Amino acid sequence: MNHYDIIIIGGGITGTAIAHECSKYKLTAALLERGTDIGIGATKGNGGVVHPGYDPTPGSLKAKINVRGANLYPKLARDLNFGIINPGMFVIGFTDADEAALKHKLEFGIKNGVRDLAIINADQMRSREPHLAANARYALYAPTATVVDPFEVAIAFAENAKANGVAILTSQPVTAIQKKADGSFLINTPDQQLSCSYIVNAAGNHADDVARLAGISEYQMKPRHGDLLVLDKDMVNKPKTVMFPCPGPDTKGIACIPTVHGNTIVGSTATMMDDKEALNNYAPGIQALIDGVHKILPELDAGKIIRTFAGLRPVVLNNNNDFFIAESLTVKGFIHAAGIQSPGVASAPAIAETVRDLLDDAGLEMKLKPDYNPFREKKPVFGTLSIDEQDFLIQKNPAYGRIVCRCETVTEGEIVDAIHGIIPARTLDAIKRRTRAGMGRCQSGFCQYKVISILSRELGLPVSDICLEDRGSQQLCGSVKGGVK
């Protein structure tokens, strides 16, 4: 049986950021993810905004962690080679009451240490966003706000962690946790038993369930559901800035978000749910998004919607909407990184530092590894290269000369790279997240059969075994009459 100093439960952006942090130290660590890929819970169900930190109440854990995390992103993006854009953010006021609220948020932001915040007027807003609603009067402008692809960040964290010695194990739902007399833990998954000295619980919406396996009932969780939309890259008058309306008590409101790849995301609604798997889209939610974004950009063309999706924000109840990051009061060596709702993406790198400090406080010796490699090499992204680089790449390997996804210009070479990557892609959606094949306007109508056949060939599996994402999501059920076996 394998023993680790630390086992991280949950492979979302929080868990992978923690794995990445742990990989810097002389210790042994493993990450267990229940899904077939990392970053497929709350991490894939949000708009990717790295919130600058004007929103959390000063003094809260969130306030401290959010700003620190957001500040870490630009360097992380360089080191780990993930996409980041800096569109800045408007929080838009329409009424006198909004103006007062924005001033309040400005104060929060300044107290929280957010740089370069300012209240700007309608003309200043319009010079950047000419299609803004006529009744938009002021905005809190946060020029430092950035946007990332959260699942790309999680993959980058996990790949770097794995390259530096952390075991990243997918399809490993934790079914039992046992605290032994010597203080260590035994963890069961359907496949194996592992032991460790410390557990970090980063299980997203299931953090309370995982804690309960260890006999801890310090908090209860419920998901806050959000519908989101993706708009085509070729939409006219695309917003250049992340634009939120003046926020409400539980949500930052319905925003339009320019993405790293040139799409626009509209998100998100906020509805408390009981079901932790309720990843449906709801018709009233979709309508609320369209209505909501039209309050900011009245001319936005809803005909350019290419995809709807949903996310569940993990909320720890009776916790003032704050994160819950602490060592368990009842079970020593069990550390919670729970309730990572918005701004979880922004906060992830700082949550990892906080967890590191908690592990240190809990008695784990944290010594930096001299041979830690902070850099992650990225495989070629064909569509981003110059024509000469593209030609060179094809000469080296003709698989880069075969376009599989026409909408996003993704080549077979890139798909094969993803399948044999550090964190291998084994499903259609895993390929989509790594390469963008199927992410475009045809939504895989033209490329799905090609990607399925490449997966089947590279993994040595029948095509009818290839899944969309979760176990049981096979897209094909067998052969037609008289067809191939």
Next chain:
Amino acid sequence: MKQLNYDVVIIGGGPAGMAAALKAKEKGATVAIIERNDELGGILNQCIHSGFGLSYFKQELTGPEYAELFINQVATTGIDVYLKTMVIDLSQDRQVKAMNEDGMLLLCAGAIVLAMGCRERTRGAIKIPGSRPAGVLTAGLAQRYVNIENRKPGERVVILGSGDIGLIMARRLTLEGMQVLGVYELMPYANGLYRNIKNCLDDFDIPLHLSTTVTNIIGHPHLEAIEVAKVDENFKVIEETREVVPCDTLLLSIGLIPENELSQKSGVSLNPRTNGPLVNEELETDQPGIFACGNVLHVHDLVDNVTLEAEAAGAAAAVYALQQKVEAMAGENRSAKNKSTIPLGPGENVGYTVPAKLTSPTKKAARILFRVRKPLENAEVIIQSGKKIIYQGKPRAFKPSVMEEVQLNPDEINGLKAMSDQNSVALPIIVSVREVKQ
């Protein structure tokens, strides 16, 4: 990087591209076809049902047979064919950047014919609520899986949308032993051709539910059921009609969209009514020397019509390219010619027209294609400029699924030129289909 020169470069080797190439070659141009797939023929290769060629070849062919007749001709006429080659950029000055396994290519063309076809509308476009499981796919993708890949998407199938591909697939899947539970159509009438309703649904006892749509997708990780409901005349769901239909596959046949992302890179303007380029009667876009035909221009229901249209585009492209060469040698400029443009557009009950403008004066008859927006029991085509009626058809029935065609003679168009000159305003020509009371 390899650089090549052609009089005419055709982007897309489906039925439109091949017919355009053959005509351009016939006119004496040097021609290249760029095709992204492994073989010519486009979507025809997966349309293994019959019903093609009735008007063009006067015989009933399957899709691959129809394609083969063109593929064989292309092979013997000295047209350069680039297979497995993807165009990734097209400039205003007609430089085509493409790639294949050998590397990057640059093709410089005297004229371009856009023949890239169309794509299917997806679930996202119509925002069906619910889960996002495996088992939901477009009808064309299902057709690819079943007819080419020999794969079965599921056992119990529901089809949303009564477009032709959906109807054809209802029959195909039934013949392959899958159970097709029904076709659901939001509109109060079928979108596909009458013959497909009859041959693909009625003959197989597959129910067609009109004014009904899918309101929820149920199941995770795989599709388990859909919820359907009737809609009223404003397409609002009638709550008490919601009903759950267990199934493992949902095919979407909810419309086709011309694929013009590449066209737009060259600055070609699109007609918002068709999502295809705005063209004149020569099928030339607003970018000189760039022509369009087939489903990239507007969605056709019969490949025979695509062929006719593409032949016209191919011929016009060749004439353009060859004339440019002559003029370049003589130092002339084609744009100096004294021609004006008359806008052409849809009126009452008409969804769109192709072309969207006519050039005057002209020596050739103009072929005007259009579709009605809704079924009309008894109506007549009226084409007019201001109050002057240029054309009036005989009263008959019209359906949105059938593309209509009217020829306008040169003297009718040229006469208008004179009138609009006098008024110094080019009055648009409006195509209407007016209901006639019996």
